[in-house]
Amino acid sequence: MGENVKLAFIVQKPQYKGETSRLGITHAISYQTVEILLEDGELVTPTLCFIGEGVLGLQKGQKAMDMYGVTSSEAHIKNALLVDLDVFICKEDLAKYGISEDSLPDAEEMGADKKLQIVPFAQIQKAIEESKHIMFF
């Protein structure tokens, strides 16, 4: 039986200020195709977490394609849910910036089973502790 390696992708920079925060999302999503480069039974299980300023720029209704000609962070978040990623948003940081939980997107209309999980930082800390490798974006 191959090893299941848990990874924590921690996004702490706001979307649209730079590209790194977006690359955190897309790198996590790429777990979906990693098996073509792994041995049978080996797995990568990422958890995508947004903390601090990383909770900025996630709201629904984004017009990035209209304004900048690029896929929005909202669309990337929906794709993450569609490929069954666990996506944690820090509850305390949302409150700090006055962002309501119902302003965040889901991907229900795309058929995703997963939803964004608004969780206390303690739960994100637990995911970090359970991960073999942690990457900050």
Next chain:
Amino acid sequence: MGTLTIGCFPGLVGNMTYDFALKLADAAATKGHKVNIWFSGNATGSIKSHQKHLKDYSTGEKFLTALLAKGVEICTCEACTVARGVQKTDAIEKVQWNAMHWYLAKVHKSDRVLLIGGE
């Protein structure tokens, strides 16, 4: 000996974290560790060949070529690279081109992972 995978995101010119990543890779490889480097974001521009070494700016080509000769595996994100107008015919030889799952697969096999974030 262990395996170290470095995710490198900053651009070649404009800060020194890219240089740090390559020097760290060299130090680890010299000690006998297996080293993988993944370039994403602005770091992918550094795989362009025929870089001119001006003393006011850091250069990547000599370091990359030396690391490749030492057996360090270096891979660039194809999408990030072509988005910057760099084609395979313009690139430093023996740098691999792949998608983000290359990085995750290397991370899976690694004892240590260091992600050096970009802009």
